[in-house]
Amino acid sequence: MHVHVNAAESVDGKLSTREREQVAISGEADFDRMDALRADADAVMVGVGTVLADDPSLTVKDDARRDRRASSGQPPNPARVVADSRARTPSAATVLDDDAATYVLVSEAADEEAIEALADAGATVVVAGDERVDLAGAFEGLADHGVERLMVEGGGELIFSLFAADLVDRLTVYVGSTVVGGREAPTLADGDGFADPESFPELTLTDVERMDDGVVLSYDA
Ligand SMILES: NC(=O)C1=CN([C@@H]2O[C@H](COP(=O)(O)OP(=O)(O)OC[C@H]3O[C@@H](n4cnc5c(N)ncnc54)[C@H](O)[C@@H]3O)[C@@H](O)[C@H]2O)C=CC1
Ligand SMILES: Nc1nc(O)c(N)c(N[C@@H]2O[C@H](COP(=O)(O)O)[C@@H](O)[C@H]2O)n1
Secondary structure, rough: OOEEEEEEEOOOOOOOOOOOOOOOOOOOHHHHHHHHHOOOOOOOEEEEEHHHHOOOOOOOOOHHHHHHHHHHOOOOOOOEEEEOOOOOOOOOOHOOOOOOOOOEEEOOOOHHHHHHHHHOOOEEEEEEEOOOOOHHHHHHHEEEEEEEEEEEOOHHHHHHHHHHHHOOOOEEEEEEEOOOOOOOEEOOOOOOOOOOOOOOOEEEEEEEEEOEEEEEEEEEE
C-alpha cells in the first residue's frame, strides 16, 4: 500500500488551535490540491481525534473529479478510514453517511456494543492491535478490501504513529503564512516524539512550490 500524508500547518507547525478548533490554514488553491489528492486515492484516513474535533466528510468536492472517478469504474468518492482504538466515532458522524464506504479501525480493547453501533451505522470495522490500533496490521486488512493508495490527512497523533511505524511513503505539507501558537495546539507529529536522533525519520525534499500565501513542501519518506 502507498501511504501519502498531506496536511496544512501554520508557520509555527500547528494543525489547529489549542482548543482543537479547525482553522483554514490552506487557501483556495491548496484546498483544491487536497481535493485532487483525495480524488486520486482509494481511501482517505484521519484519526478519531479529527472526527471528534471537525466532523469532516472527507469527500471529493469537485463534481468533475467525482465524475471522472465514476467513469473509470471507481466509486465517486474514495473510502474513508478512521483510526479509532476504542470505537469512539459517534453514530451520527458525517464520515458514516452514505456518500462513501467507511472503515473504522479499532483495537481489541474496543467495547463490543460500540463496535456493533458502528456496524449498524454502515461502517466496516477492522480489528487490529490490543490496546491501540496496530496500523501495519490494519493496513493489511484494508489492502484485502482493495485499498492500494491511502491518503492520510491527520491529525498529529496519527501522523506521528505512522512515522514511528515506518508506514509513510510520501509527505506533502502546506505551510501557511500565519502563526497559531500554543503549547497544547496539535502539530504535524505529536505522540511521544522520537527521543533518539538516530530514530528521526529521514525525509528527502523533492519539491518546493509557492501556493496561495504559503508554500507546499513535498518529501519522499
Ligand atoms: N491542518 C490540517 O491539515 C489538519 C488538521 N487536523 C486537526 O488535528 C486535530 C486532531 O488531531 P489529534 O488530536 O492529534 O487527533 P488524531 O486525528 O490524530 O486522532 C488521534 C486518535 O486516533 C486514535 N488512534 C487509533 N490508533 C492510533 C494509533 N496507532 N496512533 C495514533 N492514534 C491512534 C486514538 O484514539 C487517538 O487519540 C484537530 O484539531 C484537527 O482539526 C486534522 C487533520 C488535518
Ligand atoms: N489541507 C488542509 N488544510 C487546512 O487548512 C485544513 N483545515 C485541513 N483540514 C482537514 O480537512 C478536513 C475537512 O474535510 P471536509 O471539508 O469536511 O471534507 C479536516 O477534518 C481536516 O482533515 N486540511
